[in-house]
Structure formats: structure tokens, C-alpha cells
Amino acid sequence: MTSLAFDQVRVDYAKRTAVASFTDTVKPGEWLCIIGPNGAGKSSLLRAIAGVVPHAGKILVDGSPLTARSSRRRAQLIAYVPQSPVLPSGMTGAEYVLLGRNPFVTHFGRESELDHSMVDDVIDRLDLAKLATRDVDTLSGGERQRLVIARAIAQEAPILLLDEPTAALDIGHQQQALELVDKLRREHGLTVVSAMHDLTLAGIYSDRLILMHAGHVVAQGPAGDVLRPETLGEFYGVSVRVHREDDGTIIVVPNRTTSF
């Protein structure tokens, strides 16, 4: 199990600051969910961890800074599922999952038998055999999402980053995808950081929530502490009701504001 720590992480784009200062420690095996309105800096933070955008401050994996590692080594530690992944047309499902083995193949090398058997194993475990030989172009949104997760799993990285993993999915596939991540997390001790819009799902699946607003952390803690009507009202500008079920599940329901 691998820990992930942030020390005053800052992400700047040409004209604006996406993440102003982010300091946190994600425990090994923890599922941290980052919530917040559009433009709050959730995706930018995940992209910084994945090494896709540069950052200031320190991101520490097992105590040593990310920037000290080669991009290949970083990819061995961190798998990233982007918000809108590109599935190249003409590629089969199995070829796509095999891309996840890239961090283990030398620059000019080829995938080994081990890499191929890893991919076959992931395809079996995720029950994707039917998609393995199909062109990714012909797959539905849910099938594509499962392949992207399979690619990330084939990467065998102890840290999994998910950017809006359920945005394109219907309620059944949302549950399926998140259950899958949760199961893999428990089986393999993955540390998961996800950005999510659906607050109820965020509360159900994560161990801890962080609410970001305009690049700053404005609230954090277990779902019950963060998902409160007044907090959400202040930062999302919405009026919501929050129900607490008997099993501790927090349900966030928007209020209809039109007056009659």
C-alpha cells in the first residue's frame, strides 16, 4: 500500500491559478473523493498528480517527491483515468488494455509474455472477454468506461486517479463502475483519489471528502461533516436537502426553487 501526500501544491495555467494551495495526506488504501463546483480545481489537481500538468509545491509518493522520478517510474505508481479518455479507433479492447503495460516496457522494447498474461488476467477478472476482440469504436459508453478502468488496473499502480469516472454513465453503470473500483481497492489495497460531481455517490464510496472551491480547500472530512446544506449552499450556490439514512448513507437532494 502506498501513501500520497501533498505539500502546498499549486497548479497554474497561463492565465489563471487552478489550485492555489493544497496540503493533505491520503493514507494507504484510503479512497479520497474531491468534490466542488465546475472550475474548483479538482481535475487540475488530479492532472498534476498524473504528471500531465506541471505543479509547484510537493506531491510525495511514499515520502519522496514525484518530480524526482522519471515519467515511466511515475506511471508505475500512478494510474490515471481521465474525464474523457481517447479510445483510438481501430484498436481492439485487448490492444487498448495492453497500453496500460507501457510503464513496464523499455523505451524501444516490446511487451513480454508476462505483460500479455497480465492483460488477459485483467480482462478475465473484469469479465471483458467479449470486448477484447472488438473495435473500441463499436462499444457503448459503459463498455468503454470499463475498458479504461481495465487499462488502469493493468498498469498495476498502487495509486488510482479517477476523474469523473461516472459522468457518462447511467445509474446502473455508475454503480457497476464504482463497485468495481471499490472491490479492486479492497483486493489490492489501492489508494484511490477521485473527482466526482454526484455528491451522494461520492459520499457512499469514499472514506473522506474534500470540498474545493476556486482552487482552495474549503471543507474536508467524512461525508456527514462535508455534505451539509449550508456548506453546499455556500460553495455550490444551491439549495439542497440532506437526508441521513439509518445505515449512515448521506443523500443530497436539490430543492426545487420555483415558487408557485
Next chain:
Amino acid sequence: MSTSMSMRGESRWWIPAAVVALACSLLLGLMIGPAGPTWWRVPLELVDRLPFFSVDSGLTATDWSIVWQIRAPRVVLAAIVGSTLSIAGASYQGVFRNPLVDPYLLGVAAGAGLGATIVITVNRSGTSSWIIDPLPMIAFGGGLIAVLVTYLLGTTAKGERSSTSLVLAGVAVTSLATAAQTFLLQRNSDVVRQVYSWILGRLSSATWGDVRLVLPYVVFSTVVLLLHRRLLDVLRVGDEEATALGVNVSRVRLAVVIAATLGTASVVAVSGLIGFVGIIVPHAVRLVVGTSYRLVLPISLLFGAAFLILADIPGRVLDNPAETPIGVVTAFLGAPFFLLILRTRKNER
């Protein structure tokens, strides 16, 4: 049954098939020509020249020198030029993730052409005593500058490279280089013929010397490109995801662009501007073997060589003794094909 292994199994036969196609084209290229021995005597003579074989082919010494000194270098050069333009085209398409770029559209060929024109106009005869012929060097320099300008112009202010802006930048750079070339030619009308026949693409004056001249660059370029074929597949998911998968995207892109430019510029320097090969061949190959660069690159290399040998044959035989320039033949085949791709291509990323 292993799913990721079986897909490798199906593709196992493409490379041997392409090797056979190339061998047949080579043989055909050696057999056909306006002068020289009857066609069927050539394979017999080749067999005769193998160790431990003795066949009476009836070839005279003159016949053999036509085959070996005139046809063979031309066929070999056609193979080298065709394979290099094809693999370079496929690599450019991969690295820019744009199915419509080829060495020609990016301005590499025009830049190399301008470089070569400068050498020819300034003082071609003066360089004949040099140990190293400066023409491929300067053609390479011109090609590299052109692709760098295209690349920089095609990068918008936001740092994004859209397919459209890249192709437009290539068109602009090509026009600029062509304009400069025209200007130089107007000032030096005595070399117009020499440069003009060069522009149209020519394999007719090919010698073993030309082959020796380009071989080092072409071998280097081909090896580097083939080594990157797996990474070109990873790049297909886009810069961001490829980075997250541990690829140093800018380094790979630079290495591939330099290698493809080196290969293109050096073949353009000896053969002139032979258009459309770099786009026809990789696309035809994709239609047949699929989109993975692991297969597209080596198969384009082999089929590209075979294609240009075959495309060169009509030019040699038609309206003999005048020759139809090879660039005319490939453009005749290439332009309709290019339009066909434009109409049918899917929104490939």
C-alpha cells in the same frame, strides 16, 4: 485462449506476404525495360549467378550490364525512396495524430527541394570534387527548417495543435519554399531544366552512387522509426494520457520527426519530389492490416518499396524513349486516392 496473444497470431502472415510482394516487384523491375535482354532470361541469369547453380540464360555481357548497371540501381533506388516516403508518412501521421499529413503536406519535401535548388543554382559543378556531396546535407537542412516552421506555425497560442492548423501551416510553408525556389530559378534560367526535371521526380539517372549516397541516412531513419512503432501506438490516446502512461511525449515526437525528416530529405535529394507515396501507401496498408503502428510501419516500408518499383515501370516503358516522370505517375494514382480517403475516412484521432 489468450485474447491478447491471438490478435498477434492473425497478423503473423502480413510481413512474409509483404516480403514476397517486394521480391516479386524487384524481379519484375529487373526484367522490364525498353532495351536489353528478353524478360524471361533475367531470372535465369540471376539464378545462374547464385553459388552452386548453373543455368544457361543466354545473356550477353552487354545485356548483363544493362540489367546490373542501369536497371538494378534504378529499381533499388525506387525501393529505397518508396519505402522511406511510406514509413516517414506513416510516422508523421502517427506523431501528429492526423491521417492527412505526409512528407509533402508538411513542407519537408518543398524545404528539401529549395535546399537542393540552392545547391544546383549556386555552384553544382564546384562541389563535384568534394569528398562529401553537400546536396543531401543542404536538402536535409531545408527539410528540417521547413518542418520546424510548420510545427511552430501549426501550434496555436494555446499550445494546441489542431489538424487543420497544422495542414494549413504546411501549405503556407510549402508555398513559401516553392516561391523562393521559383525566384531562384528565374534568376538562374540556365539550370531551369536541371532543377525542373529534379522537381518532377526522377529515378531515370539512378546510379549505384546515388544508392550509396542515401543509404546511410535512410537506414538510420528507418531503424529509428521502426524502434518507435510501439510508442506511436501509445501516442494514439493523446498527449495527456500518453504522458500519464509514462511516455515522454515531446521527446518521442522530436525523435520521430527528426528521423522521418532525415529520411525524407535525403531521398528527395536524390529522387526529387515524388508526391503522394507517403499518404497512399500507409492508408492502403491501414485498410488491409488495421491501424496498429506495429504493423503499419513495417508493412508500409515493404509495400512502399514494392509500390514505387511498380509505379516506375510504366514511366520506363510508355512513350519510349522519352520518360514519364515518376512524380507524374504517383500523382495520377495518388490524387484520386487522396480524395477517396477524404470522403471515406472516419473521425480518427
